[in-house]
Amino acid sequence: MSMHRLARLPSGRRTKFAMLALWVILVSALTPLALKLTDVQDNAALSALPDTAEAHRAAERVKAAFPTSDALVAVAVYARDTGLTAADEAKVAADRSAFARYAADGAVAEPERSADGKAVLVVFPLAGTAEEQSAAGVKVKELLAARAPDGLRTALTGTAGGDADLADAFAGMDVTLLLVTVAAVALLLLLTYRSPVLWLIPLLTAGVASQVASATVYLIVRHTSLTVDLQSQNIMTILVVGVGVDYALLLIARYREELRRHEDRHAAMAVALRRSLPAISASAATVTIGLLCLLAARLPATHGLGPVGAIAVVATLVSTMTLLPAVLVLCGRWVFWPFVPRFSAQLTGHDVARDHGVWARVAAFVGRWPRAIWIGTALVLAGLTAGIGSLGVGLPGNETYTKEYGSVTGQRLIEQHYPGGVVAPAVVVAAAGSADQVAAAARSVPGVAEVGAAQPSADRRWVRMEAVLAVDPAGQRALDIVERLRGAVHAVPGAAALVGGDTAYELDNRVTTDRDNVVVMPLILAAVLVVLVLLLRSLVAPLLLLVSVVVSYAAALGAAGLILDAIGHPDLWSPLPLQTFLFITALGVDYTIFLMTRAREESAERGTRAGVLHALTVTGGVITSAGAVLAATFTALTVLPLTPSVQTGVIVAAGVLIDTFLVRSLLIPALSVHLGRFTWWPGRLARRPAAAPEPAAPALVG
DSSP states (O other): OOHHHHHHHHHSTTHHHHHHHHHHHHHHHHHHHHTTGGGGBOGGGGGOOOTTSHHHHHHHHHHHHSGGGGSOEEEEEEEOTTOOOHHHHHHHHHHHHHHGGGBGGGOOOOOEEOTTSSEEEEEEEBOSSHHHHHHHHHHHHHHHHTTOOTTOEEEEEHHHHHHHHHHHHTTTHHHHHHHHHHHHHHHHHHHHHOOTTTTHHHHHHHHHHHHHHHHHHHHHHHHSSOOBOHHHHHHHHHHHHHHHHHHHHHHHHHHHHHHHHOSSHHHHHHHHHHHHHHHHHHHHHHHHHHHHGGGGOOSHHHHHHHHHHHHHHHHHHHIIIIIHHHHHHHHOGGGGTTSOOOOOSSOOHHHHHHHTHHHHHHHHHHHHSHHHHHHHHHHHHHHHGGGGGGOEEOOOGGGSBSSOOHHHHHHHHHHHHSOGGGSSOEEEEEEGGGHHHHHHHHHTSTTEEEEOOOEEOTTSSEEEEEEEESSOTTSHHHHHHHHHHHHHHHTSTTOOOEEESHHHHHHHHHHHHHHHHHHHHHHHHHHHHHHHHHHHOOSHHHHHHHHHHHHHHHHHHHHHHHHHHHHTOOEEOTTHHHHHHHHHHHHHHHHHHHHHHHHHHHHHHHOHHHHHHHHHHHHHHHHHHHHHHHHHHHHGGGGSSBHHHHHHHHHHHHHHHHIIIIIIIIIHHHHHHHHGGGGGTTSGGGGSOOOOOOTTOHHHHO
16 A cells, blocks of 8 residues: 555545544453453563573572472561560561461471561461462561561561562552653643644553553463563553653554645645654564564563564554544644634745744754864763762662562661671582582582582482582672682582572573673664665664664663662662663664654755754754653653662663763764764765755744
8 A cells, every 4th residue: 555545644624533443342352351451471581591591491400400499488577686585586586377377388487587686587388379378478478567576676588578579569559650751741732832732642652552552462361471560550650651752653643744735734734644654664663673672582571572562562553544644633723722723825834833842953053163063962872971980780689679669678687687698608419429429519619608408309210409608699709609619510420410599590681681782782783774774765864873772772872870879779680781782772862763764854955954953943943852752751660669670761861862962962963963964875865966055044044
């Protein structure tokens, strides 16, 4: 179907009603499915490793050989700075008896007392199904907090404590995130349109797209191996609202422009759609292909985000290009009230300049000193990258949340009263016949403080033993010790030994993340470059845009590094650099796509210099509004109590704002004006003679 006929479907006098009816039927059918998405949410993917990782293989072997090992483990901590009293001991004994009803086999092991006499641990696995264990964890947490003597500090940690804290932290947070996002976007739309009605329509279409995307993801998760977790679901919400409103802003801006040129609103929308569809489709294609590049990642949290995000973007594109035009045409010009665009038979360049006064002056500024502006902007971006030094990679487990929950408190209490590695020992699983040799090899490793007794599996095929490290299990020294430990036990002939545990998990997580960064980042850049070359039909302009988004990403990390260091979260979750690179690259290049597609269109008539400056003038306001909206939607992630969500919000918002106000507004236009026709090399525009400046609008060309 041609672009012309496609544009007429949602904007036709009769077809707009058919389009609306189709969407009503679609949403009515899909909304019940969308509401079930949380039922198939699997948050284990957030911390999962690829099947090939040794820590994963060790965990799977332990799970198979020791069936109760995958149960949630409750670690009840009791501590008093001055030493435990008789009342404290009575509390421990009473709790231990009460805990028995929730423990596997109905038994709770003897308490583990600290050497300084100031703390006690009660450790036991929970019984029942996954749902029953989660419910039991909440009950254990309540029992632990009840009737504690004054001065006795208690906390529930272990996997049971972490599970209970996750439920507490995110209770109602999906609604909170949606409300904060919608409120921020609504405020910005009101400021942009200054209309009491128009701002509702982009939110309506984004809401519809969200339902369609959620239902689609639900169906795919139900019938395939795709997983969705709370992080990817939250990002899907942000993408639908942010990208949906961005696309709506661009289409509505072009529609308003065409209403000045066309008396018939249906004709105006048809032209607006035909002119906007290539840029918006290219933008959606860039983001979608970039997200699908995440399928090449091995880390499940990153791998699963790709298709979930891609579905959100495609649903948003379809909603924006079909439902939004039909609603706008149905409403008529009055929807822009009180600033209703009036038809003018003789629309001049001066009229355009008057409508875009601020951006006409920005364009004139860029046109006057292009070389100085792009060099100066590049230096500013380079300066911002200095903040990268404030960031680290590798988020400690006790900093996963932005505020301290019980499981974190429990870990800190254990660290104060027990040897460092007790909190998270390395778990060695090996063939039973080589238990003694494996234990001896483990004890010979510098940094291993203690190796526990070998526990045989029920079939006597495997043994499991815990190696307590002499250092903090979350530090780099612990990673080095685990690497040496693996080398030592792997060398035992016939042992088939594997090393798992929290520190081993972190080691494998970093190795996997490093591999994903090396493989996926270039893949994203290559995919974006291909889309840009096809869209702009040149090589120079796409390469400029690609370099600009990489520089923008580095500047965003630097700016975010200063912010995150100031608020106390400078250590990034390992998958975050790759995920934020994708968002900043794919979403950031959107704005330059919108600018440069309009610049190419105008350059064919006006010449490159005048075309670029005119494009900057007429797109400046709407793209700036779109950037502010997208930054606001990602900033909404900071309301979640999860540190990776806060870090994602800060980094992506910084990147979008840098791209909007520096890269797209100054760097790219100035570079394009400086390079002139060469910007479009080797396309036809590069071989065309420069057009004379448009005399009717000198302010636009500087």
